[in-house]
Amino acid sequence: MKRLFLLAFTLLTTSLVYAQKVDADLLRIKQRMDSVVKFTATVTLNLDVPFIQMPTKKALVSYTKGKRMQFTSKDFVMLPKRGLDFSLSEIFKYPFITVDRGTEKRNGRALKTLNVIPTDAKSDLVLVTLYMDTKAARIMESDINTRKDGSYSLLMQYNAAKNILPDYVEAAFAIEKLKIPFNFMGKDTKIDRKKMRGMDTKTGKIKMKMSDYKITLR
Amino acid sequence: MMKELLYAEFVKIVKQSKTYYALVAIAVIELLIFITAYYQGSTILDLLLNTLRQNFYFEGSLLNGNLILYIVLNSLWFNVPLILMIVTSGLLTDEHKDGTLQTVMLQAVNKWKFILAKYITAAIFTLMVIGFMMLSSFALAYAVFGSGDLVVYIGTLNFFEAKEAFNRICWAFASGSIAMIFYSTASITIAIFIKEAAKTWIASALFLIITNLLLKADFLPAGLNSFFFPKLIDTWQQLFNYKIDWQQIGLNNFMLLFYCFGFAALGIFAFQKKDIG
Numbered sequence: 405m406k407r408l409f410l411l412a413f414t415l416l417t418t419s420l421v422y423a424q425k426v427d428a429d430l431l432r433i434k435q436r437m438d439s440v441v442k443f444t445a446t447v448t449l450n451l452d453v454p455f456i457q458m459p460t461k462k463a464l465v466s467y468t469k470g471k472r473m474q475f476t477s478k479d480f481v482m483l484p485k486r487g488l489d490f491s492l493s494e495i496f497k498y499p500f501i502t503v504d505r506g507t508e509k510r511n512g513r514a515l516k517t518l519n520v521i522p523t524d525a526k527s528d529l530v531l532v533t534l535y536m537d538t539k540a541a542r543i544m545e546s547d548i549n550t551r552k553d554g555s556y557s558l559l560m561q562y563n564a565a566k567n568i569l570p571d572y573v574e575a576a577f578a579i580e581k582l583k584i585p586f587n588f589m590g591k592d593t594k595i596d597r598k599k600m601r602g603m604d605t606k607t608g609k610i611k612m613k614m615s616d617y618k619i620t621l622r
Numbered sequence: 623m624m625k626e627l628l629y630a631e632f633v634k635i636v637k638q639s640k641t642y643y644a645l646v647a648i649a650v651i652e653l654l655i656f657i658t659a660y661y662q663g664s665t666i667l668d669l670l671l672n673t674l675r676q677n678f679y680f681e682g683s684l685l686n687g688n689l690i691l692y693i694v695l696n697s698l699w700f701n702v703p704l705i706l707m708i709v710t711s712g713l714l715t716d717e718h719k720d721g722t723l724q725t726v727m728l729q730a731v732n733k734w735k736f737i738l739a740k741y742i743t744a745a746i747f748t749l750m751v752i753g754f755m756m757l758s759s760f761a762l763a764y765a766v767f768g769s770g771d772l773v774v775y776i777g778t779l780n781f782f783e784a785k786e787a788f789n790r791i792c793w794a795f796a797s798g799s800i801a802m803i804f805y806s807t808a809s810i811t812i813a814i815f816i817k818e819a820a821k822t823w824i825a826s827a828l829f830l831i832i833t834n835l836l837l838k839a840d841f842l843p844a845g846l847n848s849f850f851f852p853k854l855i856d857t858w859q860q861l862f863n864y865k866i867d868w869q870q871i872g873l874n875n876f877m878l879l880f881y882c883f884g885f886a887a888l889g890i891f892a893f894q895k896k897d898i899g
């Protein structure tokens with residue numbers, strides 16, 4: 405009986421501590437995000453990488469809760485491995501704790517800053533910094549550090565206050581310099597070694613503009 | 623007179639087996655490109671885009687007809703001009719070898735008109751060969767690999783949508799034709815000076831190699847350097863820069879045509895002065 409009481413006490417205190425560690429505003433945003441069961445949208449992609457020249461591309465994006473986001477396009481499109489998780493399900497997938505970092509002014513707007521630290525080793529995320537608009541109950545920016553895919557940041561914009569999902573997402577990530585075998589170089593391509601050495605790692609951006617959203621809510 | 627001379631030159635080109643060997647050689651080059659691309663294309667592209675795979679997923683395929691056509695275009699660097707130079711120089715060296723040149727010169731034929739007809743025939747033949755190459759590779763490339771976006775590496779990794787790629791490839795063939803006419807013209811001029819077929823082929827091949835090597839060398843002042851003919855033969859490749867400098871391409875091709883006329887004028891002058899014997 406004594407042991408049972410001890411176990412029940414431990415479970416209760418652990419869950420209370422855990423509950424205390426998750427920010428209430430974030431839980432509100434998570435709840436709002438959780439209401440999205442599925443959605444489709446047209447994405448206009450603009451790649452901004454120093455050594456890549458690519459025209460604007462269009463793709464159709466479809467998402468169903470619990471599944472990976474799917475992209476289809478008539479053309480060849482390059483999609484970032486990170487930064488496509490508009491619903492932020494990756495953050496909420498495993499247990500986490502949050503640390504309130506106060507308020508920070510970003511793009512002329514005061515945003516609540518929060519560190520999210522996953523507590524499960526299965527999560528690929530190490531540390532996430534979220535910048536939240538608590539009034540509109542949505543995440544505006546995030547800096548994400550992962551175990552396998554390095555760091556990246558997301559900037560989200562919304563056309564209307566009621567919109568749950570962003571209408572514009574800008575994902576910025578570090579990209580290694582391009583290693584091109586000599587056979588693929590144009591005959592008159594000059595190799596600027598000084599420039600190449602300075603190009604070890606660059607920051608790439610992909611700008612995604614969403615339109616024609618069809619969202620199914622719970 | 624000129625009409626008859628041109629007609630006679632065309633009859634010679636149609637009748638000689640060398641012409642068909644040249645067409646077969648170009649078809650074999652194309653076929654080899656197609657077979658290599660079919661079996662190794664994906665591996666080659668993986669190698670090219672390996673760095674990008676760390677950050678990106680790719681949706682769609684880049685192994686398509688436009689990429690194959692770009693590879694075919696790259697045979698304009700060496701293979702195609704070499705074949706063209708061998709065939710077109712033969713227009714004159716064969717006449718020396720068979721002794722028909724003396725026979726023709728015994729007729730009431732202007733020497734300069736006779737050699738000019740050879741230059742014109744060589745230019746038209748070159749255009750016909752490039753036309754054949756273009757049509758056959760377009761038909762095969764799109765039939766086997768289909769259309770799609772093109773990726774090329776010229777300083778930056780440039781991506782072009784299928785329609786844009788098609789237009790650029792067509793323009794590149796057109797610009798490449800001028801470079802090929804330049805080589806054909808040069809080969810006849812070389813033939814005027816050397817006369818003998820085998821030696822002319824060796825000299826033509828050497829001319830081609832040196833031109834390709836000089837493309838990368840910069841020992842003339844910057845202003846002159848860009849107008850030196852080896853610097854102009856890559857003009858077709860400038861059509862795959864992301865932003866096309868049409869003015870520069872137009873100027874380069876104009877200069878290349880100027881060199882064609884220059885080489886032809888030199889050849890005509892030398893032929894006029896030379897004794898036939």
